Every structure is written in structure tokens, then in C-alpha cells.
Amino acid sequence: MDTTRTLGRSGIEVSAVGFGCWAIGGEWQDPDGQPLGWGRVDDEESTRAIRRALDLGVTFFDTADVYGAGHSERVLGRALGRRRDEVVVATKWGNVFDADTRTLTGGDDSPAHLRRALTASLRRLGTDRIDLYQLHLADADPERAAELRDACEELVAEGLIRAYAWSTDDPARAAVFAKGPHCTAVQHALNVLTDAPEMIRLCEEADLASVNRSPLAMGLLTGKHAGRRPLESGDIRSRPPAWLRGFGEGSGADPAWLARVDALRDVLTSGGRTLAQGALAWLWARSPRTVPIPGFRSVAQAEENAGALGKGALTDGQMAEVERILAR
Ligand SMILES: NC(=O)c1ccc[n+]([C@@H]2O[C@H](COP(=O)([O-])OP(=O)(O)OC[C@H]3O[C@@H](n4cnc5c(N)ncnc54)[C@H](OP(=O)(O)O)[C@@H]3O)[C@@H](O)[C@H]2O)c1
Numbered sequence: 373m374d375t376t377r378t379l380g381r382s383g384i385e386v387s388a389v390g391f392g393c394w395a396i397g398g399e400w401q402d403p404d405g406q407p408l409g410w411g412r413v414d415d416e417e418s419t420r421a422i423r424r425a426l427d428l429g430v431t432f433f434d435t436a437d438v439y440g441a442g443h444s445e446r447v448l449g450r451a452l453g454r455r456r457d458e459v460v461v462a463t464k465w466g467n468v469f470d471a472d473t474r475t476l477t478g479g480d481d482s483p484a485h486l487r488r489a490l491t492a493s494l495r496r497l498g499t500d501r502i503d504l505y506q507l508h509l510a511d512a513d514p515e516r517a518a519e520l521r522d523a524c525e526e527l528v529a530e531g532l533i534r535a536y537a538w539s540t541d542d543p544a545r546a547a548v549f550a551k552g553p554h555c556t557a558v559q560h561a562l563n564v565l566t567d568a569p570e571m572i573r574l575c576e577e578a579d580l581a582s583v584n585r586s587p588l589a590m591g592l593l594t595g596k597h598a599g600r601r602p603l604e605s606g607d608i609r610s611r612p613p614a615w616l617r618g619f620g621e622g623s624g625a626d627p628a629w630l631a632r633v634d635a636l637r638d639v640l641t642s643g644g645r646t647l648a649q650g651a652l653a654w655l656w657a658r659s660p661r662t663v664p665i666p667g668f669r670s671v672a673q674a675e676e677n678a679g680a681l682g683k684g685a686l687t688d689g690q691m692a693e694v695e696r697i698l699a700r
Pocket residue numbers: 391392393394395410434435508539559584585586587588589590591592594596648665666667668669672673674676677
């Protein structure tokens with residue numbers, strides 16, 4: 373398998389796996405105390421993991437201004453340091469937060485906020501441009517989005533961003549952004565347990581990359597939640613909000629999801645792959661446009677996820693076997 377992919381119509385080349393930087397932002401919450409992070413993190417370990425990923429050929433990193441209320445962007449920027457120009461940095465905007473209390477306070481989809489948020493992200497990341505700038509408000513108003521798309525085109529013309537995208541699971545919304553010449557991707561949920569055929573079709577028709585969030589189903593596809601492993605109280609999976617699937621409040625992983633992971637184990641672990649590597653292999657086989665962005669918290673996870681590149685995509689026969697097992 374070619375270990376690089378092109379981000380849609382932009383011509384920007386990235387490693388076929390990107391690294392998702394939500395978890396390394398550490399703890400943050402909503403005003404009701406609902407955790408929105410993944411519990412405590414060790415910034416030194418996050419930094420070592422990013423640098424190990426660079427050495428293993430990873431050239432794509434996805435973060436957001438709101439992850440850890442600015443912390444993820446700062447950790448990523450510092451870890452990249454002088455190697456920043458070797459990589460493609462994606463971040464997101466649209467959420468409003470209080471950095472002191474690490475609290476999400478709301479959303480703002482105004483063009484004025486777009487500029488403010490971009491300036492703040494550039495500062496935290498220690499860079500002069502964002503390679504892929506993504507609207508983080510998945511359900512924003514499509515009419516407003518047309519205005520934001522044009523505002524993003526202006527930022528491209530000014531050299532502040534190279535390309536932009538919408539992070540949304542709604543193909544109709546993604547299609548509004550796709551009308552902009554420098555819109556080059558959509559970030560959406562996709563993993564072997566949750567397919568998104570309409571979004572893949574849009575990516576093919578509009579020449580967009582399909583940047584895949586939650587490629588490991590928030591850890592379920594690594595197999596380590598099989599014993600219904602307890603989750604730390606600051607971890608979003610310990611008190612999952614309504615949109616988070618696969619985990620139940622106070623009970624850990626959903627048994628029905630675990631049963632599906634178990635049923636897929638043999639086909640995903642073919643060719644000497646770990647389960648996580650098999651989940652990434654499914655995504656690469658799903659479409660030549662996919663770029664999974666697994667999250668990570670340690671050097672070991674970075675090595676395993678980057679190591680998937682060398683093992684390639686599932687075969688057509690294995691893809692058909694997955695569909696048969698899941699009765700799709
Ligand atoms: N646009 C959006 O609204 C949005 C939403 C969600 C995610 N995202 C992006 O997508 C990225 C990835 O999605 P995600 O964070 O939801 O989940 P994911 O990639 O499906 O799962 C990542 C988690 O699984 C565990 N893990 C990763 N590699 C592992 C390995 N090799 N072995 C064992 N465990 C491993 C880690 O958590 P533990 O060690 O704690 O289990 C890690 O944080 C995010 O970081 C973010 O950049 C964007």
C-alpha cells in the first residue's frame with residue numbers, strides 16, 4: 373500500500389495515518405461538569421509520542437483549539453518545534469472556552485470569531501499558517517456556512533490557511549463547504565463498526581479527503597475494553613454524552629459493541645496485525661480517500677498505530693468477510 377495520501381483537490385500530501393490530538397489535551401469540561409477530555413495526561417509522554425510518530429513517518433496531525441481549552445495545540449506546537457514544516461497541521465475552530473477553568477462555554481460561528489480563533493490557534497501552535505482549518509460546529513446553520521466558506525477563501529488568499537474543511541457527519545452540510553475551491557476535506561466519524569457510505573460518496577464526487585475521526589471507536593476497537601475496563605472519572609467515556617456511542621454511563625463499554633469487535637477479531641488481526649492496526653487497515657481499504665486520525669496517549673500507542681502503515685489495507689475478500697460478519 374502507498375503510505376501517503378493526498379488531501380482531496382488541494383494536492384497536499386500526508387501520511388495515510390494522521391494522529392488525533394484530542395486525548396493529549398488533558399482534562400476539560402462543559403459548564404455542568406460533564407467531562408469532555410480523556411482524563412489526566414502526561415505532557416512529557418505526549419511529546420515523546422509525537423516525536424516518535426514523526427520518526428516513524430507520520431506527517432499529519434489533527435487538533436482543535438478547544439481540546440484541553442488550548443492545551444492540545446500548545447503541546448503539539450512545542451513537540452513539533454523546528455520540525456513543523458515537515459508536517460501538515462489541521463486544527464478546528466467554532467467553540468468558545470475559558471482557558472483558566474478549562475471549560476467549554478459555547479459556540480460562535482461568526483466570521484469575526486473565525487479571525488479571532490485563527491489568530492489564537494496560530495499563537496498556541498507557534499506557526500504562521502494552518503494547513504487544514506476545520507469548522508468544529510457539526511450542526512452549524514448551512515446558510516451561515518456559505519458565508520463562512522467565503523471567509524475561509526479570504527484566509528487562503530491571505531496565506532493564513534492552506535485549505536479548509538467542515539467537521540460534520542451530515543453530507544448535505546459538507547456539500548455546502550465543498551462548493552469552495554479550497555475546501556479539500558470533510559472530517560467525519562468512520563470506523564469498521566460505523567460506516568458512512570453517503571459521506572464517502574460525496575468525497576468521491578466532490579474530490580474531498582475523508583478524514584476519519586474515532587477510527588478506533590474511541591478505544592473499543594483496540595480490544596482492551598473487553599473486560600469492561602473501568603474508566604477514570606475525568607474521562608468522557610465514563611459519563612458519555614448522548615452523541616457518544618459504544619459506552620454506557622458508569623458501565624464502561626457496551627456489551628453489544630464488544631461482541632461485534634470480538635466477531636471481527638480474526639479478520640482484523642490477519643497478517644500479523646493487532647486489532648487497532650486491523651481497524652486502520654479496514655479504513656484504508658474502504659476508500660482511497662480515507663485518512664484515519666487515531667488518538668494516542670503514549671509512545672507505545674504511537675508505535676502501534678504508525679506501525680499499521682507497513683501492514684497495509686485489508687484485501688477485497690477480507691472487506692467482504694467484515695460485511696458478512698456484521699450482516700450489513
Ligand atoms: N471533529 C470532531 O468533532 C471530533 C470528534 C472526535 C474525534 N476527533 C478527532 O479524531 C481523533 C481520534 O478520534 P477519537 O479520539 O475519538 O478516538 P479513536 O482514535 O477512535 O481512539 C483513540 C483512543 O484509543 C486509545 N488507543 C489509541 N491507540 C491505541 C492502541 N494502539 N492501543 C490501545 N489503545 C489505543 C487511546 O485512549 P485510551 O488509552 O484512553 O484508551 C486513544 O485516545 C481525535 O483525537 C480528534 O483529533 C474529532
